[in-house]
Amino acid sequence: MSELKLMKGNEAVAEAAIRAGADAYFGYPITPQSEVLEYLMSEQPEKRTGMIVLQAESEVAAINMVYGAAGTGKRVMTSSSSPGISLKQEGISYIAGAELPCLIVNVVRGGPGLGTIQPSQADYFQSTKGGGHGDYRLIVLAPASVQEMSDFVKLGFELAFKYRNPVLMLSDGVIGQMMEKVELFDQQPRLDYFDPAWTTTGKTDDRGRNIITSLDLDPYLMEKHNQMLQAKYRKIEELEVRVEEIMIEDAEYIFVAYGSSARISQKAVELARAKGIKAGLLRPKTLFPFPKRIISELADRVKGFLSVEMSAGQMVEDVRLAVNGKVWVEHFGRYGGVVHSPNEVLDALENLIEKK
Amino acid sequence: MTEEIIIAGFGGQGVLSMGKILAYSGIMQNMEVSWMPSYGPEMRGGTANVTVILSEEKVSSPILHDFDTAIILNQQSMDKFEQSVKSGGLLLYDGNGITRHPERKDINVFRIDAAEESSKMSSTKTFNMIVLGAFLKIKPIVELENVIAGLKKSLPKRHHHLIAVNEEGIKRGMQVVRELQKAK
Numbered sequence: 001m002s003e004l005k006l007m008k009g010n011e012a013v014a015e016a017a018i019r020a021g022a023d024a025y026f027g028y029p030i031t032p033q034s035e036v037l038e039y040l041m042s043e044q045p046e047k048r049t050g051m052i053v054l055q056a057e058s059e060v061a062a063i064n065m066v067y068g069a070a071g072t073g074k075r076v077m078t079s080s081s082s083p084g085i086s087l088k089q090e091g092i093s094y095i096a097g098a099e100l101p102c103l104i105v106n107v108v109r110g111g112p113g114l115g116t117i118q119p120s121q122a123d124y125f126q127s128t129k130g131g132g133h134g135d136y137r138l139i140v141l142a143p144a145s146v147q148e149m150s151d152f153v154k155l156g157f158e159l160a161f162k163y164r165n166p167v168l169m170l171s172d173g174v175i176g177q178m179m180e181k182v183e184l185f186d187q188q189p190r191l192d193y194f195d196p197a198w199t200t201t202g203k204t205d206d207r208g209r210n211i212i213t214s215l216d217l218d219p220y221l222m223e224k225h226n227q228m229l230q231a232k233y234r235k236i237e238e239l240e241v242r243v244e245e246i247m248i249e250d251a252e253y254i255f256v257a258y259g260s261s262a263r264i265s266q267k268a269v270e271l272a273r274a275k276g277i278k279a280g281l282l283r284p285k286t287l288f289p290f291p292k293r294i295i296s297e298l299a300d301r302v303k304g305f306l307s308v309e310m311s312a313g314q315m316v317e318d319v320r321l322a323v324n325g326k327v328w329v330e331h332f333g334r335y336g337g338v339v340h341s342p343n344e345v346l347d348a349l350e351n352l353i354e355k356k
Numbered sequence: 357m358t359e360e361i362i363i364a365g366f367g368g369q370g371v372l373s374m375g376k377i378l379a380y381s382g383i384m385q386n387m388e389v390s391w392m393p394s395y396g397p398e399m400r401g402g403t404a405n406v407t408v409i410l411s412e413e414k415v416s417s418p419i420l421h422d423f424d425t426a427i428i429l430n431q432q433s434m435d436k437f438e439q440s441v442k443s444g445g446l447l448l449y450d451g452n453g454i455t456r457h458p459e460r461k462d463i464n465v466f467r468i469d470a471a472e473e474s475s476k477m478s479s480t481k482t483f484n485m486i487v488l489g490a491f492l493k494i495k496p497i498v499e500l501e502n503v504i505a506g507l508k509k510s511l512p513k514r515h516h517h518l519i520a521v522n523e524e525g526i527k528r529g530m531q532v533v534r535e536l537q538k539a540k
Contacts, residue, residue, distance in 0.1 A: 006380055006389070006509070032395060117395070178418050179376065179391035181383055260419070267417035341421035 003184045009149040009175040010035035012182050013079065013105055016153035018045045021188040022103075023074035024052040026065040028084060031117040032173040033107035036079045049190055059084040063091030063104075070100035071212040073199030075157055075191055079105035081173075082123055083114055086131070092166060093132025097214030099198075099229070101160035103153065104138075105169045107176035110337030118337030119173030121259060124314035127170045128288045135226055137233045138168040139240065140287040142258035146180035148285075154185060159240065163232055164198070170287060172310065174260035174339060242285040243294055247273065251280030253349060254298060256319050257308040258284050261333070265308045267342035272349065279349060287315070295322035304328040304356060306349050311335050328356055357412050359497050360420055364405035364437055365429025365450075370484030373510070374427075375406035377488065380506030381498040382410040392418040403432050410497060427491060429470075431455055444539045448491055458537075465537040466494055473528055479518075482525030489529025500526065 007015065014036045017025060027037045037055060045051035056062035062078050069076040080088065085106045095102060108123045110116040123131075127140045139159050141152045149171060156167040194201045200210050216222045244262075247269055248254065255265040262283040272279035282298065284291050295305070304327050307316035313331035320329045332348035334340040361378070365371045372393050382389040392407045407423075409415045426437045428449040434456065441447050443462045451457075452471035468490035474483040492498065498506075503526065507519050 004383070006376075006383055006391075173395070174392065174418065177393060177395050179379060179389075180415070180418075181389060264417045264419055267420075270416060339419050341419060342417050343421040 005182055005184060006179050007146055007182050008035055008177060008179050009143070009146045009171060010107065010177070011039045012146045012149040013153055013169075014039035014043065015184060016150040017077055018043065018049055018051055019185055019187050020154045020157050021049065021075060021190040022051050022077055022157070023190055024054070024065075024069050024076045025078065026054050026056050026062040026069075026076070027078050027080065028056050028059050028062050030081045030084045032109055032119070032176050033079050033081045033105070035176070036105065036107075049187070051190070059087035060091065063088035063095075066102050066104075067091050067095050067098070067100065070095060070102045071098070071200050073191070073194035073201060075101075075161075077103035077105065077153075079107065081107045081109045082111050082120070085123065085126070089126075089132035092138070093130075093134050093136060094214045095166050096132075096136035096138065096229075097134060098212050099164045100166070100212065101157070101164050102166050103156045103160055103169065104166060105171065108170065108172040110335070116337035117173070119260060119310060119339055120335060120337055121172055121261060121309045121333070122311040122314065122335060123170065124287065124309065124311060127168050128290070128318075136229060137236070137288050138166050139163065139236060139289075141167060141169045142285055142287050143169060143171055143175055144244075144259050144262045144283060144285075145175070146178065146182045149175060150182050150184060154188070163236060165232065165236070170259065172259050174263075237289040240286060241289045241291050241294070243291045244283040244285060246281040246283065248280035248282060248298070250278055252278040252303045253280070253353065254302050254305050255279065255281045255308050255345070255349070256284070256295070256305055256315065257281065258287060258315070260339070261308045261310055264340060264342050265345055268308075268345035268349070271342055271346045277349070277353070290318050290322070292318075292322040295319060296324065299323040299326040302327060304330070304352065306352060307331045308340070308345055309333045310339060328352070357497070359410045359425065359495065360423045361408045361410075361425045361427065362405060362420075362423045362437055362440065363408065363427040363429075364403065364433035367402060367404040369404070369429050370481070371404045371429065372406050374484040374488050375408045376510050377503065377506050378408050378410070378498070380509045381503040382506075384502035384505040384509070385498050387411060387498075388413060388415050390415045390418040403430065403436075405433065405437075425491070425495065427487060429487065434458065446494060448487070448494065448533075450487065461537070461540045463537075464535075464539045466490065466533055467536050468529060468533045470529065473532055474525070477521070477525065477528065479521055482521060482528070485522045485525030486529035486532075489526035490533035491529075492526070493530040493533050
């Protein structure tokens, strides 16, 4: 039987990690995600499942512990907030290059720099376009509720192992700090099978050595490796797009929003409908892969799109690419740690309808 | 039924835990709930507030611009949130330390002198439960038995001996809340 609890988003991530059968968590505290580590430390999962929880000496150390442990085929994760995720980028690029599965959770706060501890969604570019160096992609999941903070941990590990690719959960201070009802999934067993094709669990006589590296000095072999990575990313784009559609059937105007902005925009849809404006919401649950085809098809029958994010306008670029000039696409959002209200979102749409 | 509530006061008054108990009570009554705190530097010695939504429907935005109910426990919060009450909505406040009383005529205003009442009880920590009792007297959106069940859920076991005094606080709040103004 699944269990019903009132939890913070950050606590749900931590509990879900234990239940998803994670082998290890390596992290370093930072507001507004510190409850992940706090919860894990107080819950002592080494007694529940044998899962290891370790507070590293820095974010750089934590991501390299993830790199090493992932190489052995274990189910491992880390979490942080924006400045900490920036510190992890070198490691993330290496993990992507070495094609290892892991889960990274970013509970985004306002930037740039040390910024503020208040919620933000300004790490979209960093998450979806490759925050580290090189041509790589993360699978990016965008939870919009405490329930999804739990569910996407499980999904994240599944996708990470399916594609041997790091998965990033892009949350924010609102979803991390708020409490909601959450139905926890049942305890999953920890892994007891490690794929001999790539894991470094000790060489046996019947196979060659497995070497985990992101380095190849021969550019032609490196190009080949890159082509293989790109083929994998195309397959992910084809198979793993996930969205939620709200009041979209007869909509004339579409909000595109993820995470907490999607929740706020959903309320704006309710307010708009009460005023007779046919608004709807498209909520990407995956930011890479981005729902390009769905948006392109919607563009054939709606009048305009308003991309709503707590940033100066990042996802709006992907919406514009997908719409490809068919109808107008604009951006609205407060940023730097300020959270927009549903009324502000509705005002922005009404102003645009009047202007266009 | 959807009730959108902001509870605002000083850090340490039990604003966040009162919201949490309300949210748990909602769950006990099979409602959808959300609890969104102000967090960070605001909490340390300054103002603290929490938005609590209880609804029969799934909750869309945990962030709101205006509220059905504002529960206000200090002057800064009065200045900040009096204008955020929906027309015809409820403003419930503790008069302790309030120098500028509510001025709007289009809202229902109730007063609960919880600070004063709690000083007469066995523990002044019942302050936030007196306020909660006052609110539930005006808007009985959750049953008292579900509040007690919510208390049990939100308090760690080692504090369960405090449930009786908390219940007493809730009942006191229900008795002493005063209506000051009906919305015009």
